[in-house]
Amino acid sequence: EDQVTQSPEALRLQEGESSSLNCSYTVSGLRGLFWYRQDPGKGPEFLFTLYSAGEEKEKERLKATLTKKESFLHITAPKPEDSATYLCAVGMEYGNKLVFGAGTILRVKS
Amino acid sequence: GAVVSQHPSWVICKSGTSVKIECRSLDFQATTMFWYRQFPKQSLMLMATSNEGSKATYEQGVEKDKFLINHASLTLSTLTVTSAHPEDSSFYICSASTWGPGQGNYGYTFGSGTRLTVV
Numbered sequence: 174e175d176q177v178t179q180s181p182e183a184l185r186l187q188e189g190e191s192s193s194l195n196c197s198y199t200v201s202g203l204r205g206l207f208w209y210r211q212d213p214g215k216g217p218e219f220l221f222t223l224y225s226a227g228e229e230k231e232k233e234r235l236k237a238t239l240t241k242k243e244s245f246l247h248i249t250a251p252k253p254e255d256s257a258t259y260l261c262a263v264g265m266e267y268g269n270k271l272v273f274g275a276g277t278i279l280r281v282k283s
Numbered sequence: 284g285a286v287v288s289q290h291p292s293w294v295i296c297k298s299g300t301s302v303k304i305e306c307r308s309l310d311f312q313a314t315t316m317f318w319y320r321q322f323p324k325q326s327l328m329l330m331a332t333s334n335e336g337s338k339a340t341y342e343q344g345v346e347k348d349k350f351l352i353n354h355a356s357l358t359l360s361t362l363t364v365t366s367a368h369p370e371d372s373s374f375y376i377c378s379a380s381t382w383g384p385g386q387g388n389y390g391y392t393f394g395s396g397t398r399l400t401v402v
Contacts, residue, residue, distance in 0.1 A: 264391075
């Protein structure tokens with residue numbers, strides 16, 4: 174069964190305290206792995222797409238990496254405005270649906 | 284970039300009435316659109332996939348007669364919650380695939396969501 178698991182469920186950081194979010198997946202065939210940010214009462218906002226093991230992408234304080242079994246979202250020197258729920262989703266090689274993880278709720282305190 | 288507009292952003296309706304939610308792709312043609320439901324502090328649950336000009340494909344456990352989906356054009360999909368009841372209160376989000384022959388890179392763009400409250 175295709176499955177996406179995110180950890181931790183929640184993460185509280187002090188401003189400037191770097192950390193990583195994990196997304197592990199077991200799917201029959203990976204077409205792409207997506208990271209989204211979701212603020213309360215809003216739809217998911219696209220961050221990154223990763224396609225193959227070894228790929229890395231960066232955007233401001235965020236860096237996403239991908240292996241054959243998991244992806245990490247590294248947050249460097251976070252700020253309070255980085256507080257949000259971060260969602261990982263996998264697109265399968267066959268079909269066009271996304272399978273979502275449960276998300277990680279990030280809180281950054283100043 | 285690809286933009287998906289969803290309306291209304293919130294709606295309150297009386298039990299037994301129907302509510303329509305619209306999802307429009309503003310600057311691209313969306314062959315396939317998706318409808319999700321999200322409960323508080325939970326992730327997105329796929330309800331159905333709609334392809335332009337054909338019947339929607341519903342996920343297991345989703346009542347197709349309660350959640351009517353119409354995808355009549357390449358830029359518009361609608362979700363109608365029929366005979367709404369308080370248990371239908373939730374956050375509904377649409378999404379469109381932005382990829383396909385002659386289109387952009389593989390990806391999905393999401394609307395801003397609709398908060399439905401049934402009283």
